[in-house]
Amino acid sequence: MLAAATSAAQAQRPQFQTTKVDGTDNVYIYRYVNHQSMFVVTPDGVIATDPIGLARPQAVTTYIDEIKKVTDKPIKYVVYSHHHYDHIAGGKPFKALGATFYAHENVKSRLALLKDPDTVIPDRTVGNNGGVINLGGTRLELHYAGRNHSDSSLVMRLPKDKIIFAVDFLPVGSFPGVAMVDSYPLEWEDSIKKVMGMDWARLIPGHPGPGDRLGTKEDAQKILALLQEASAEVKTAAREGKCWQPAEKDFTLPKYASWPGYESGLPFVARRYCALWGRGTE
Numbered sequence: 483m484l485a486a487a488t489s490a491a492q493a494q495r496p497q498f499q500t501t502k503v504d505g506t507d508n509v510y511i512y513r514y515v516n517h518q519s520m521f522v523v524t525p526d527g528v529i530a531t532d533p534i535g536l537a538r539p540q541a542v543t544t545y546i547d548e549i550k551k552v553t554d555k556p557i558k559y560v561v562y563s564h565h566h567y568d569h570i571a572g573g574k575p576f577k578a579l580g581a582t583f584y585a586h587e588n589v590k591s592r593l594a595l596l597k598d599p600d601t602v603i604p605d606r607t608v609g610n611n612g613g614v615i616n617l618g619g620t621r622l623e624l625h626y627a628g629r630n631h632s633d634s635s636l637v638m639r640l641p642k643d644k645i646i647f648a649v650d651f652l653p654v655g656s657f658p659g660v661a662m663v664d665s666y667p668l669e670w671e672d673s674i675k676k677v678m679g680m681d682w683a684r685l686i687p688g689h690p691g692p693g694d695r696l697g698t699k700e701d702a703q704k705i706l707a708l709l710q711e712a713s714a715e716v717k718t719a720a721r722e723g724k725c726w727q728p729a730e731k732d733f734t735l736p737k738y739a740s741w742p743g744y745e746s747g748l749p750f751v752a753r754r755y756c757a758l759w760g761r762g763t764e
């Protein structure tokens with residue numbers, strides 16, 4: 483019943499939505515279906531983030547229209563959260579408006595290699611020491627917290643608001659799934675610890691959390707615990723020779739059974755940890 487009610491509520495959601503983050507002067511979330519992106523409005527222009535336009539150019543033109551409803555200032559920057567196309571494809575309309583694109587340097591090398599026609603190559607990159615964008619009195623810090631869900635994830639931090647925008651490696655209240663495939667599970671744990679050591683109170687995720695709530699350090703702690711428990715569980719199975727099968731089929735973490743994505747995510751979590759502990763691919 484609960485699941486049916488939840489999916490009915492989701493079906494009734496508008497396709498896109500722009501929300502000002504409570505308690506801030508200028509921080510917004512643009513959601514399109516199940517992806518979302520942060521943008522910040524200043525007197526000197528706008529800092530946008532992920533275009534979220536993979537195979538749906540209307541998500542990007544809508545994003546720009548939504549920004550224009552809030553301000554007539556130019557969109558100066560687009561910052562990519564990490565290299566995955568479902569978050570960063572489709573940025574050409576931002577480029578056409580003159581925006582400068584920022585990303586971690588690993589995003590640029592991946593894009594240069596694969597030449598996806600719909601994904602704009604970053605104009606400027608930051609390395610592992612991160613960087614800062616200052617615009618119209620707003621400071622946006624770009625932190626690299628190591629490899630996690632990807633090798634190119636930036637944590638965007640707004641120090642005044644104690645808000646971070648971090649995509650995919652700190653899901654809010656949902657179970658990891660197919661996107662485990664190209665993750666770095668051991669370093670991911672270290673990365674979460676690093677981010678927990680930063681000064682922030684609220685996390686904007688790249689996919690809406692339950693009821694659209696923002697994340698907290700408690701959510702980050704829970705994801706860390708989940709990864710550690712999954713890792714330990716599969717490690718035992720791997721050393722008993724149970725990877726890939728039957729580990730992938732038998733793996734459960736009953737404590738998380740109520741989390742969205744649990745049933746469908748289990749085999750992907752098991753597969754990634756089998757690659758780690760049963761195969762040796764860290």
Ligand SMILES: [Zn+2]
Binds near residue numbers: 564631649650661
């Ligand atoms: Zn991703």
